[in-house]
Amino acid sequence: MSTFDQIFLKYYHSLLLYGLKFIRDENDVHDIVQEVFVTVWEKEKYTFSDAHLKSYLFNSVRNGCLNHIRHQSVVNKHIEKQELSLLINELNFYGSGEKSLIEKESLKEIYAAIESLPPKQKEMIELSRFEGLKNKEIAEKLGIPLRTVETRLFRALSGLRKVLTGKQIYILLNLVVRHKADNP
Structure with a gap:
């Protein structure tokens, strides 16, 4: 088993639970954790020391969750504006x-x-x-x-x-x- 596989097995579940503290949708958290591991793989961050890697993983998941929350907030505001615009148009019509x-x-x-x-x-x-x-x-x-x-x-x-x-x-x-x- 490669070092990356060992890291994935060691931290995946903990990172998923950690992400669920920020976001309730497990599928969204799963995607965020997967993206973090993709970055780890692509940038070969799995060669970091264990303490540094653990810190990197948890910070990355937290930041990914916060970015997701910000993005959802923007999406929700856009949806509300669209709904209100439709309502106004219908009321005017x-x-x-x-x-x-x-x-x-x-x-x-x-x-x-x-x-x-x-x-x-x-x-x-x-x-x-x-x-x-x-x-x-x-x-x-x-x-x-x-x-x-x-x-x-x-x-x-x-x-x-x-x-x-x-x-x-x-x-x-x-x-x-x-x-x-x-x-x-």
Whole structure:
């Protein structure tokens, strides 16, 4: 058995477990560890002393995992931008009175979430989002302090963010914008 084979057998499992501390997907970690061993083979790093080699292997796996995480973050941001762009395009396309499929699917969940709010928070959402009133106008209409309106509205929106997805929040806010534009 060659020196490289011995090194592979000695460290592969440990490196795989080490990589799983950073990344949960075993297939991704397997690929990273394999790439580290390819580099060791191509650059003949298996001739290093045992202590130096071990340090090199674990550092390489850690760096490979961190690079993978950074790359996934960029990919995820790109996917979110693409999804949001598609959503915006669809909302604009169907903006002439007919609701998009996304809106139809989400509206029930949005309205159910609003209905589940405490009555005073629900009232704040309805006045600010559906009637288009500003916080000061709500305070005057209800005869309560502006700070109370702000607090109730903040709590209502925080509650909605906990139960709705980012897309549903976007749809809710977009419907308000369109509602205001349709009813000046």
